[in-house]
Amino acid sequence: MSFEWLHQRIQEEKDRRHREKMTLERLPQALEDLHGVLREGVEAYREAFGDETVEMVLLPSRIRIRSGSTAVEVTLAGDIPGFRIERGDQNHPIEVGLLPSNKLFYRDLERDVYLSLDDLTRKIMDRVLFPKLPE
Numbered sequence: 033m034s035f036e037w038l039h040q041r042i043q044e045e046k047d048r049r050h051r052e053k054m055t056l057e058r059l060p061q062a063l064e065d066l067h068g069v070l071r072e073g074v075e076a077y078r079e080a081f082g083d084e085t086v087e088m089v090l091l092p093s094r095i096r097i098r099s100g101s102t103a104v105e106v107t108l109a110g111d112i113p114g115f116r117i118e119r120g121d122q123n124h125p126i127e128v129g130l131l132p133s134n135k136l137f138y139r140d141l142e143r144d145v146y147l148s149l150d151d152l153t154r155k156i157m158d159r160v161l162f163p164k165l166p167e
């Protein structure tokens with residue numbers, strides 16, 4: 033007996049596993065690309081407030097940004113797959129996925145919303161660079 037539904041589910045699972053594998057392979061490059069985008073923001077902040085006001089470093093599996101006593105880290109999270117934005121005791125999971133065009137998408141798992149790159153950079157840097165301003 034042939035179970036058509038079973039064959040469909042097997043193919044769906046193969047496709048899901050393939051997409052997940054491709055995303056996991058792309059995550060390190062996605063982190064480097066994000067670092068490049070964040071660097072533009074950090075440079076703009078430095079131009080406005082001085083070179084020593086903010087520090088950013090790219091490590092093998094994370095980006096660390098520090099301004100004064102406030103810091104944020106964006107770490108690779110293979111279990112999502114995506115990033116974790118860690119600020120103090122707060123931890124925000126961000127799913128990263130591939131669109132058919134091979135471009136990335138970002139989804140805030142807590143709020144279940146898709147983020148533009150602008151939204152993502154704000155989520156990462158806003159509270160670090162402007163802790164005294166309202167959200």
